[in-house]
Amino acid sequence: MSGGGSRVPIAVLGGARTPGVDLAAELAAGVEEGGGEVVDARRADGIVWVDPRDPEGLRGALDASPARWVQLPFAGVEPFIAAGVVDPRLLWTCAKGIYGESCAEHALGFVLMAAHRMHVHLRARAWVAEEDKVHERRFAGNATVAVIGTGGIGGALVRMLAPFEVRVRAANRSGRPLTGTERTVAADGIPEICADADFVVLAAALTATTRGLFDAAMLARLPPHAWLINVARGGLVDTDALVGALRSGALGGAALDVTDPEPLPPEHPLWGLPNAVITPHVANTWVMGAPSLRALVARNVRRFAAGEDLEGAIDPGLGY
Amino acid sequence: MSGGGSRVPIAVLGGARTPGVDLAAELAAGVEEGGGEVVDARRADGIVWVDPRDPEGLRGALDASPARWVQLPFAGVEPFIAAGVVDPRLLWTCAKGIYGESCAEHALGFVLMAAHRMHVHLRARAWVAEEDKVHERRFAGNATVAVIGTGGIGGALVRMLAPFEVRVRAANRSGRPLTGTERTVAADGIPEICADADFVVLAAALTATTRGLFDAAMLARLPPHAWLINVARGGLVDTDALVGALRSGALGGAALDVTDPEPLPPEHPLWGLPNAVITPHVANTWVMGAPSLRALVARNVRRFAAGEDLEGAIDPGLGY
Numbered sequence: 001m002s003g004g005g006s007r008v009p010i011a012v013l014g015g016a017r018t019p020g021v022d023l024a025a026e027l028a029a030g031v032e033e034g035g036g037e038v039v040d041a042r043r044a045d046g047i048v049w050v051d052p053r054d055p056e057g058l059r060g061a062l063d064a065s066p067a068r069w070v071q072l073p074f075a076g077v078e079p080f081i082a083a084g085v086v087d088p089r090l091l092w093t094c095a096k097g098i099y100g101e102s103c104a105e106h107a108l109g110f111v112l113m114a115a116h117r118m119h120v121h122l123r124a125r126a127w128v129a130e131e132d133k134v135h136e137r138r139f140a141g142n143a144t145v146a147v148i149g150t151g152g153i154g155g156a157l158v159r160m161l162a163p164f165e166v167r168v169r170a171a172n173r174s175g176r177p178l179t180g181t182e183r184t185v186a187a188d189g190i191p192e193i194c195a196d197a198d199f200v201v202l203a204a205a206l207t208a209t210t211r212g213l214f215d216a217a218m219l220a221r222l223p224p225h226a227w228l229i230n231v232a233r234g235g236l237v238d239t240d241a242l243v244g245a246l247r248s249g250a251l252g253g254a255a256l257d258v259t260d261p262e263p264l265p266p267e268h269p270l271w272g273l274p275n276a277v278i279t280p281h282v283a284n285t286w287v288m289g290a291p292s293l294r295a296l297v298a299r300n301v302r303r304f305a306a307g308e309d310l311e312g313a314i315d316p317g318l319g320y
Numbered sequence: 321m322s323g324g325g326s327r328v329p330i331a332v333l334g335g336a337r338t339p340g341v342d343l344a345a346e347l348a349a350g351v352e353e354g355g356g357e358v359v360d361a362r363r364a365d366g367i368v369w370v371d372p373r374d375p376e377g378l379r380g381a382l383d384a385s386p387a388r389w390v391q392l393p394f395a396g397v398e399p400f401i402a403a404g405v406v407d408p409r410l411l412w413t414c415a416k417g418i419y420g421e422s423c424a425e426h427a428l429g430f431v432l433m434a435a436h437r438m439h440v441h442l443r444a445r446a447w448v449a450e451e452d453k454v455h456e457r458r459f460a461g462n463a464t465v466a467v468i469g470t471g472g473i474g475g476a477l478v479r480m481l482a483p484f485e486v487r488v489r490a491a492n493r494s495g496r497p498l499t500g501t502e503r504t505v506a507a508d509g510i511p512e513i514c515a516d517a518d519f520v521v522l523a524a525a526l527t528a529t530t531r532g533l534f535d536a537a538m539l540a541r542l543p544p545h546a547w548l549i550n551v552a553r554g555g556l557v558d559t560d561a562l563v564g565a566l567r568s569g570a571l572g573g574a575a576l577d578v579t580d581p582e583p584l585p586p587e588h589p590l591w592g593l594p595n596a597v598i599t600p601h602v603a604n605t606w607v608m609g610a611p612s613l614r615a616l617v618a619r620n621v622r623r624f625a626a627g628e629d630l631e632g633a634i635d636p637g638l639g640y
Contacts, residue, residue: 017451019450019451019452019453019454020453020454021454101458101460101461102458102460104460105432105435105436105458105459105460105484106432106436108428108432109429109432109433109435109436109438110438112425112426112428112429112432113429113433113438115425115429116425116426116429116599116602116603117602118429118430118433118597118599119442121598121599121600121602122439122442122443122597122599123442123443125591125592125598126586126591126600127583127584127586127598127600128600128602130339131337131339132339133339133340133600133601133602133605133606133607134339134340134341134605134607136602136605136607136608137607137608138421138422138425138604138608139425140421140422140424140425140476140480141421156460159483160460160483160484162483163479163480163482163483164425164480263447264447266446266447271445271446272445277438277442278441278442278445278447279436279438279441279442280441280446280447280448280453281453282436282437282441282448282453282456283436284458285453285454285456286453287453287454287456287457288456288457288458
């Protein structure tokens with residue numbers, strides 16, 4: 001920043017225990033990198049909130065601060081909106097977009113794993129006879145993918161899919177076309193793009209409209225060999241309906257980094273299904289995301305000081 | 321083809337039992353699609369050989385045929401060269417190149433799996449505590465990849481890596497630069513590009529020079545967190561040295577679709593190592609590869625009839 005000018009006062013609050021990385025220290029460094037000054041809540045113009053699981057803590061901090069802007073550290077803000085802490089008179093930003101690549105590469109890893117049946121071979125820990133090598137499928141040049149949600153994850157995934165020359169259809173709220181897709185539909189077109197998809201990747205925000213979107217009826221639209229991939233929010237899927245479809249063979253498989261409930265309890269039937277693959281919400285851990293979040297904080301502090309639009313602005317009405 | 325002209329006589333021989341697909345029928349269809357006529361060996365100008373495990377059968381067929389050209393159905397021709405059946409007075413072609421995308425997507429699946437530790441989570445079949453989510457790594461924008469071999473697999477892999485914006489170095493016999501890499505080295509530069517690689521992907525032919533290339537000394541050049549990925553030929557790696565490096569922690573992990581010995585016997589120590597992932601040579605099965613092979617046969621039959629250069633020509637001296 002230009003020397004001598006006053007630095008924008010920002011509080012970094014809610015020091016969560018984020019494993020493997022001191023997120024509060026990282027984000028305080030981001031504030032400084034953006035030309036801000038880390039200050040006490042009582043004289044802060046903006047708050048960088050660190051703890052993803054403490055909306056009540058944030059409520060208390062807001063009561064004690066004149067801040068006009070709050071930066072949240074995660075992409076999915078629905079628990080904080082549900083807690084009623086996202087005061088629409090303030091400016092709110094979250095980390096939507098910046099974790100997209102990390103979740104998208106997780107989704108692509110799931111897709112390639114499923115196509116080549118790596119999950120089966122990994123668990124078997126045994127060579128298979130030549131005559132059993134008949135179920136693997138080539139992905140490149142040969143698959144149809146439906147991407148539900150065209151935010152940070154969906155956009156990054158579509159870019160990663162480009163070299164594979166597969167058919168990609170996408171869905172978002174408005175149907176606004178996403179580059180790199182054959183076509184983009186609005187929400188009412190989702191059943192249609194699922195109907196001939198080999199892979200359906202969930203990359204949408206969890207809102208009142210998307211909760212339970214993949215219920216028994218929607219799952220029944222997918223071809224029986226198709227895989228459902230979820231790297232967004234567990235609540236997008238009706239888990240009981242999913243278990244039913246996986247058990248009956250109505251669905252080829254499911255690869256989930258997020259579940260409902262989450263964490264998935266040890267006795268949950270999903271753990272035992274050969275065509276279900278679970279990773280424990282690690283597509284973007286704090287260790288993986290901290291550098292991007294620190295850089296976002298720096299950019300937004302600079303923009304806030306300059307009176308510019310901020311990245312990752314939340315629309316409290318839409319819920320994301 | 322132009323109507324009325326004589327069709328080039330091609331024999332389709334060595335009808336292997338390829339599981340899940342009648343390869344001899346597919347390749348006979350490819351001959352017809354290329355404007356050829358499927359004939360008996362005794363009056364064939366060319367032979368399309370089907371059985372990947374029967375060099376002696378091919379020797380017998382050659383003795384009984386005036387054919388000047390032989391098309392082999394696989395990419396790695398070293399067993400047929402070792403058997404002394406690849407008569408350099410004839411024109412030989414193989415399927416090198418056409419299976420590249422399939423093996424490359426397998427390699428990329430391995431890489432994403434390893435970066436996000438999917439293999440650990442898949443085998444655990446249990447959620448992990450937040451404080452244990454510290455070992456996953458982002459791949460995009462964050463990794464260095466060494467690709468050993470720039471044929472069909474290496475070329476396809478480098479194209480698939482482009483959207484990830486990772487550092488890619490490659491190696492081939494001559495050091496001829498491969499588009500999409502930061503740099504390409506000749507064989508003597510391999511230790512150097514391995515030294516700071518997060519992932520080393522083996523995509524080379526197995527020849528007298530590459531056999532055992534990744535021995536104890538070469539494996540010791542890799543950083544201790546690095547993963548060795550092999551989707552080419554098991555013999556490129558000294559398996560005992562690899563087991564040692566995986567056990568001692570000198571190497572982060574290994575993901576292998578090919579092994580030496582192959583099939584890997586049930587009692588082999590690799591099966592029991594938590595940082596080893598084995599798939600049983602399924603990166604490109606006959607089912608996956610048959611459409612590409614049929615199309616290659618059609619193109620080469622057309623080129624052969626027209627006196628043009630053929631795709632996938634083998635240099636018997638080089639061994640690939």
